[in-house]
Amino acid sequence: MPFELSPDREKKLTDLLGRYPTKMAACIPLLHLCQEQNGWVSEDVVAFVSERLELPPAHVQGVVTFYSLFNQKPVGKHQLWVCRTLPCALRGAGELLHYCEHKLGIHAGETTADGKITLRTAECLASCGTAPMIQVDKTYHENLTPEKVDKILDDLRR
């Protein structure tokens, strides 16, 4: 079935289109809306976006694959991003990542068997002063200790 936006997101799209002088400018925000609803950017989503914004599908596909936050395949219910870049690494991001991998039983880039959590690494998330850190979906968890990570993971698994 072709992809369609939910009515509330359709309203958001209308608002978005009013912000820019071109339809193309809504491409990235609209892809976010679609991914929010669909979990990932499927071929149907690309077709939808290209039709609604009157863009060539190749353009939309090019955009989707350029940006690392667009999922090109289905992911877990929650996404857990461990910042790996130097300032976090200086505060133990390497250990933090190993700790998460060990606790979840998966490697970075994989999803737990129950489909709940996808573990990934992120490049600098502008949280250098509160390192090490993890972004869980839309929330930052900073100044992490093993205890805090245990609690985060327990909450997610629940």
Add this chain to the structure above:
Amino acid sequence: MLKHTNYLTKVYGVKDGHTLAVYEREAQGYQAAKKVLTSMTREQVVDEAKKANIRGRGGAGFPMGVKWSFMRPHATKPAYLVLNADEGEPGTHKDRTLMEENPHSVIEGCIIGCYGIGAHVAYIYVRDELHLSKARLEAAIEEARAKGYLGKTPFGKAYPVDVHVHTGAGAYICGEETSLLNSLEGRRGEPRLKPPFPAQVGAFGCPTTVNNLETIGIVPSAFLMGCEEFSKLSALHAINDGGVRLYGVNGHVKKPCVVELAVGPTLRELVYDVGGGVLGDKPLWAIIPGGSSTPVLRADELVHAPDEKSPLHEYHGKSILDVPLGVDTARGLGTMLGTCCITVMAEGTSPVAAMQNLMQFYRHESCGQCTPCREGSGWLVRICDKLMAGTATMAELDTLHSVANNIMGNTICAFGEGTAMPALGFLKKFRKDFEAYVRDSQAGKRATLVVEGESFLPPSANAGAQAAE
């Protein structure tokens, strides 16, 4: 010289500090915008802005007022103000605090900025990961609209101004201004060729000024007190580096933080007074002064400025840690002030591991449009990986600088330099360490980036976690 100020940070930590009510009550919010729109002409705004000597806070340090003066009214095309809040330079964590804690200073700055450059719309390009920042900015925009500060007649003046938040989707390169414009227009975030510059052909083909978020955020404070007065707050006012700015301290310090200081603190002050000293009271080893693209400084370096005309001459022979830090003084040290957030490293940190970590970042974030950066960034990582794995040869170590040399300056945008400069910096400053990784194949396995006992895991747990794997 360390001088704490609180023009931007006054509402930081205050209950509801991000709201309009608190901004107006505590920080004379929107008084500057009102003054500007009701009593000044556009030309006066630009002239006044030049006096503030606000050097761009995004890294390049270009004078903001001069950038504004490049904008010429176009017969048919509108002008745009675009704010760069794609904060992603490793080691940079200042703009986020401003968006989260004091979004109204940014919105007010947008009103003044739009008026100054002749724009009616400002876009704030925020990286998508910063969800709280986006929410705070959106809420601030709503509040300002409701009050009439944004809209058709802000402060009774028939000069419509609107502000929109636009998001990226995970690409460091979009912090490069032309790449950001492509991303704003809904394209792949690949940098554009310059010329034409954004002031001629920017967003949607129209004249555009791209300013860093903090640059615009400080504008209301400058206009409120008078731009020349504002500039004089800086220890480096005399060399056109004015006012106050946000300084970040991260890495191996006891108290990582973001603070507001008059321009011109020394690295020593930042590490010890602001950052509380080095973790575990270890000796200070090296500092990346302003984001990962700025070449690393060794703590034991001395200033070399025998030329009397050099702005650093008075520090000749002294420790680099005691030079007041500004755009031009940092350049004099052979590095860059960059984003003004320093990454501190204690003795014992592996320069090879640090460079490997950063080169991985640049490989991952290269847009891949032009050859030297696309292929060179990947090559640098390969050699670093081999050094860490103990399989690199001396010939490969000797290849590193030529790869970086061939990237330097040969790319479409400054990302190439951003990759080559830190690579050359680490090599130049720590060549002997790199050689040790060639001679001793086990060196990489012992390499560490953390200060023992001061990391995520206590030493015992660390051993346990590794054993469990």
Add this chain to the structure above:
Amino acid sequence: MPTFKLDGKTIPFEAGDSIIRAAEKAGVEIPHYCYHAGLSSPANCRMCLVEILPAANQRAMMLDIVEWDEKLGDYKAVRKPKLQPSCQFMATEGQEVLAETSTHVIEARAGVQEFLLLNHPVDCPICDQAGECKLQDYWLEHQKTPKRMHDEPVHKPKAVSFGDTIVYDAERCVMCTRCIRFMDEVAKDPVLDMRERGNLKEVIVAPGRKLEGHYTLMTEHVCPVGALTSKDFRFKARVWFLKTAKTVCQGCATGCNAHFDYDPRSNKALRYRPRDNEAVNKYWMCDEGMLSYRDVTSNRVPGALVGGKPVKLDRALEDAKKRFGSVQKSSIAFVLSAKHSLEDNLALFELAELCASRALYVTGAPDGYSDDILIHADKNSNTAGVKNLAPEAKSFADLLADASAGKVTHVIALGGAAPTEEVTALGRLEGLVTIAAHEGPITGAAHVVLPAAAWIESSGTFVNAKGMRQLAEKGTEPLGASEPGWKLVGKLAVAIGVEPSWTTLKDVRSMLVATSVPPPEPPSAEASAE
């Protein structure tokens, strides 16, 4: 004309010319991958970097790099000037540009070349581009250093089918985006784009689509390396064994200039490539045209026919003599062909004059698809030429009507093509001889068919829809027993008792000068004599 200096040599330019374009026009090549005169300049390959000397009152922008100092046992800080892409920078009056004479440019080129080959598979033996690949040419010209990276290169998709005509190898791709830009800017169908970023990039076809339309083969043509290959040409030949003839595409009235590549050892046609001509086809050809090199063998008349049966040429001429020898010469009708060269047509026209016949008609292929890029609805290569030669000639429909009414009984024609398949009226003719390279409705109806050489087997002149007279060189040798059309017209003339006024191509060409056809383009230097 304003000028600038490139390595000390004065180069003239027109306003709007980039440095590389001005140099190109002056015959100086600045090496490049992404730049193409017919496309926008993304300046992404960085091969065309040059050093632009600063004006007297300006300073060069310098960059800090290091070099290894063996004596010091340490790095030494050095500086180099910022180089600029010559495809992006406009030429300006008095500018001084260094390329070959700048050590920085020489180093930068070698650097770019090394980067491009870093992850390249270097699979030249199995690559169709070998022999005409810029990576190969430039390695020798600008790099000449051994490989320094000996680890496993980055792997990407190989032999990806982009559609019916093109195969893509992402590992050979240099990401110059020429194919993407061609589809977007010239073919007006942005079906290609780039996916991923950094060194994981690759060219993709839009999801749910394939590379299709009338201009897909141009993506292979603009590809400077072996990333895009044509399914038609893949694994067919080594280009260094091929010979090239400068010809004109016969597919329509546009008259695209083409290179015709063939293997002289086997007399085998292998492909067409566009030949740049700003005034006609710029740098492009359509797919139908590109593949029409195959017409040299397909649907041919390889030998003479009488009543549809193969015979020797002498036997066919004898048959023609029997049918035409006793006929009043001035009653013979002559049919010119818009698909044949001016030389062939002129010979037939001349024969009509010698016969004092006023019955002239013209035939050709029916109209077809057209667009506003290159493809013309008129599928004949010489309509304008024939029109100029014999403005009074009547249409093929008139011929059918006149044949039906018995007004015409004996016809000598050129070609097999006709604007219609319905030619039963020709069955009423008492004599129909045609001199044809390809089969068609007329050969089907003819009593005698004489085997003409195809356009590429004989030098010929064609006038395109814009009225430009263009020379096509001879390439392959005539197929089977075929001979140039104008020569066969002469033999036929003798057979029916008329003394022809020409014996050589030179004779025909000199008669051409006297016609009302516009003056010829400067003939090609390599035009082969027959």
